[in-house]
Amino acid sequence: MNKHNSTVASLVLIFGVFLMLNGCKKTTKESNDAASSISKEEIQKTIYADEVIPFFDDWKLILGDGSNAGIANNFEHKDFFYTTNDDKGNWVVFKAPNGGDTHGTSNNTRTELAQVKKWYPATADDKLTATLKVMNVSATGDARVAASHAVVVGQIHSADEFENEPLKIFYKKFPGHTRGSVFWHYEINTAGDDNSRRWDYSTAVWGNDFSVVGPTENTYPEEPKDGIALGEEFSYEIVVKDGIMNLKFSSEGHETKTFTKNLLVSEYTTTDDIPQQTKDLFFPIGQDGVERKNAYAGEGCFFKLGSYNQTNGKSPEVNKNWCSGAETHGGDIQKQYQDGNYAEVWFKKASIHVSDAAVSNEGYFTKND
Incomplete structure (x- = not known):
């Protein structure tokens, strides 16, 4: 070569x-x-909520923008409803700003589940349990307004007549406090045709009840010594059987509390029966009614669970118990999230037992709330 x-x-x-x-x-x-x-x-x-708590077939989900997301299997919304985790495992997050589009005629935003079947207290054998922690309540609000800095984390709601609420479970914490309060409400099922005179009676679980407010707009009452901190777990159990509502609240390091309420026979059929707490809190704003003798008998009821933010931007001059005058940034959700003007609740466990007597609650979702 x-x-x-x-x-x-x-x-x-x-x-x-x-x-x-x-x-x-x-x-x-x-x-x-x-x-x-x-x-x-x-x-x-993505880990969806139904992989953490597998019970979503029994609920429809309302989001913090007022929309109905339906049955929330394989669903998330990064602004309102998603999962997260910490050293104790996975959690389902329910988040609602102070201001934005609301569901029905309510003043308050919510990211909340509503049971798709209703049951009747007299024949009920229904149960809801939950383990949760509240991670945030509104940073602003008028301290004289009882609903400021509060969120409802569980309910029994009526689907009929006035659509009142025989149970609301609250968490409330004032700015600057380490510990907040857990309390529950019974709302009367008002006698007569005028529901504007309805009122709530509040019972403390840990800390204070609803009626403990600040003396001025920006000053707060004394911090409760036996309260629950943000991020501290607690559990509730609601059982309604044969017309009787039984409640149980538990949290590590706190006394377990139990309560019983008859949903078929009213305690408040005359003005003399009305508790002093209610007279002090609700009578000044014209809510001074009495309850029908059979309370919630004959009313279809259903459970709710989530983050129903009780703090809103409406002026306290409208209603000194429910209108907080809080910051809403004109409904800008991200601005509210940036400066703490929202309610956020994490659920780790929950279960629901639906009795055989329960019937469809589909009609409720077209009504106001």
Whole structure:
């Protein structure tokens, strides 16, 4: 072979080796990219709420923008409803701003589940349990307004007549306090045709009841010594059987509390029966009614669970118990989230037992709330 041919052959051989090595490198890079992509997909896999608490077939979800998300299997909304985790596992987050589009005629936003079946107290055998922690309540609000800095985390609601609420479970914490209060309300099922005179009676579980407010707009009452801190777990159990509502509240390091309320026979059929707490809190704003003798007998009721923010931007001059005058940034949700003007509740466990007597509650979702 002459010198020229030998040189050409050497160049061809070198080029071939280069192509082979480059091909291997490309294949390896493609393989690494594929592996990296699979790994990223696995890491970023969404955990939906029904994987944490598998009971969503029994509920429809209302979001903090007033929309109805329906049955929330395989669903999340990063502004209102999603999952997160900490060193104790996965949680379902319910988040609602102080101001925005609300559901029905309510002044308050909510990210909340509503049971799709209703049951009747007289024939009920129904149960709701939950383990949760409240992570935030509104940073602003008039301290003289009882609903300021509060969120409702569980309810029994009527689907009939006036659609009143025989049970609301509250958490409330004033700014600057470490501990907040847990209390529950019974709302009367007003006698007669005028429901504007309805009122609530509040019972303390840990800390204070609803009636403990600040002396001025920006000053607060004494912090409760036996209260619950933000981020501190507590549990509730609601059982309604044969017309009797039984409540149980528990939290590590706190006394377990139980309560019983008859939903078929009223305690408040005359003005003399009305508690002094109610006279002090509700009579000044014209809510001074009495209750029908059979209370919630004959009314279809259903459970609710989530974050029903009780703090809103409406002027306290409208209603000194329920209108907080809090910051809403004109309904801008992200601005409210940035400066703490929202309610956020995390649920770790929950369960529902629906009695055989329960019937469809679909009609409720077209009504006001």
